[in-house]
């Protein structure tokens with residue numbers, strides 16, 4: 001141990017003791033104050049503040065901070081060490097500078113944005129730009145109040161080189177359990193820019209596999225809550241993610257960051273609940289079967305803008321619905337006057353005046369509701385003019401029948417009813433409806449009509465139904481969001497985002513995805529312009545994350561090869577300098593069974609003490625069969641089939657298309673051969689998704705011929721055969 005390291009360690013050790021004593025002191029004082037349970041509002045607010053502090057301090061006690069930055073602000077002549085942690089707090093004596101600074105505070109941004117060199121650094125504070133010199137950037141690992149590691153990634157005294165990746169590489173080398181974790185101690189400058197971007201912008205982020213998109217989005221939510229305390233509320237934020245298992249997988253990060261109450265949903269669940277409709281239960285399985293299960297090896301079916309998912313997610317359909325509702329509005333008012341009994345008449349012109357002038361500002365369903373309520377009041381007034389009680393009774397009876405009949409002559413302003421009309425699944429309001437329906441691609445029209453006649457609503461129908469809902473009804477304050485995160489956004493459609501934009505204040509979006517992983521291209525976007533064009537130029541910003549943090553250099557280079565050769569993409573990942581074992585290509589032994597080889601691969605990797613190991617098959621059927629065969633060897637082996645609500649970690653078998661978003665210490669791609677993966681960009685994307693799930697080790701087992709994008713020769717990054 002060098003002398004300077006020893007003194008740094010001792011210095012940090014004594015500082016840690018000082019901080020822990022202070023936290024203990026503050027906690028003790030707070031705990032000694034009796035909890036207020038009375039009705040005085042001021043006291044209640046004070047108690048809530050104390051409770052928040054108690055919790056924050058207790059949470060920070062085991063690991064009060066993770067970083068230190070020595071900074072000298074211009075003109076101060078004083079170099080100050082700033083300690084950065086998940087929770088900030090001051091010494092109790094007034095006038096002392098913070099003991100620990102919250103990682104989201106403006107000054108803490110320096111810890112992340114500073115990339116080295118001797119030039120002055122700056123950060124944006126509420127009072128303006130602050131400039132100064134950075135002397136030291138230090139990472140410390142504290143666990144259960146014990147200082148475990150001190151790592152200087154920049155030291156001005158030693159010549160001011162670039163910040164090094166030593167600590168990052170150490171962190172990335174750790175094995176993972178079954179949950180995504182926070183990265184506050186190692187957020188990188190390119191990620192920090194996204195986390196701290198202004199709130200009222202639709203951020204679109206293209207990030208290569210493993211670039212931290214999901215992680216960054218979660219940290220951004222924590223940042224927005226801190227920075228825009230008054231405008232943003234946790235319960236008014238929502239994260240849309242692809243499935244419940246993925247939501248479970250990411251569910252620890254926000255609590256780790258001290259953030260609760262943020263809604264985490266799938267788009268389907270959220271939209272169906274809002275609309276009060278039930279989705280067809282077989283939809284998911286049918287869709288996956290159609291696109292991923294039917295003919296492995298022969299290549300996934302071709303996709304164009306006329307396939308159902310693409311069309312129903314398009315702005316073309318959105319425009320069509322808008323025109324449909326406009327026509328509906330023009331044709332809504334019945335042609336005749338209203339007569340509650342013979343001799344009494346309310347002229348159509350008078351009703352039109354209410355509908356077209358007075359109630360115009362209201363959405364359509366509300367306009368109808370108000371109009372009919374007013375009509376009812378008019379009837380009551382007229383009834384009062386009756387010459388006798390008997391006549392009044394007679395008239396009332398008649399009026400009630402005619403009022404009902406009149407109301408029935410109005411269209412039903414209900415999303416599903418109108419959607420059915422548009423697709424010809426129920427009686428149309430006029431010939432004009434057919435004119436509009438003719439614009440829908442014939443195959444889509446036919447299949448959807450058939451579905452709707454049987455009351456089958458699929459997930460792909462939801463953007464249209466939601467849009468109908470928005471055109472017909474007010475969006476209530478309760479339904480509105482302060483911020484929306486869309487993860488795996490390459491699988492979202494422009495129509496989905498356009499509708500969500502109606503639900504969010506100030507176009508406040510974080511939209512993240514990777515076009516290279518667009519394996520649901522039958523419904524998702526093919527270029528980010530499809531989404532950015534929904535917003536005005538000043539309302540949107542685009543970021544690209546090119547560095548990949550998940551996998552070793554070998555794995556990333558191998559996966560880049562798949563992208564280049566198989567997808568023709570130039571969205572290649574730049575690895576962090578973390579080297580591991582070569583990617584292994586292993587032919588199945590002739591004469592031996594494939595299962596035996598896969599079992600052997602699994603055994604070898606488990607023997608290396610990896611905590612999460614997965615075998616990825618091309619289809620679910622294959623995963624099920626393999627799971628059945630291997631269960632005897634590993635009773636705890638999980639089968640992931642898309643129906644589960646939680647992610648278990650450990651050892652798993654799953655079809656490759658369900659692995660998206662997840663990661664494993666070691667991955668075995670089964671059947672990486674031409675019999676399972678065709679020479680098609682889409683199949684190459686599937687292979688890319690599979691390979692980029694591996695953190696430390698990747699093995700591909702295969703039959704005779706491999707697709708051309710799976711590299712054949714042994715090299716620095718690939719090894720052939722068993723170790």
Ligand SMILES: Nc1ncnc2c1ncn2[C@@H]1O[C@H](COP(=O)(O)OP(=O)(O)OP(=O)(O)O)[C@@H](O)[C@H]1O
Pocket residue numbers: 168171172181182183186187188191207208209210211212213214215216514517549550660661662663692
């Ligand atoms: N700055 C960082 N420091 C440490 N680890 C990081 C950092 N950024 C990302 N990671 C790690 O890299 C891995 C990938 O992160 P994440 O899943 O958020 O990426 P992604 O871009 O959403 O991936 P994909 O699109 O491939 O699913 C995670 O293990 C995450 O903890």
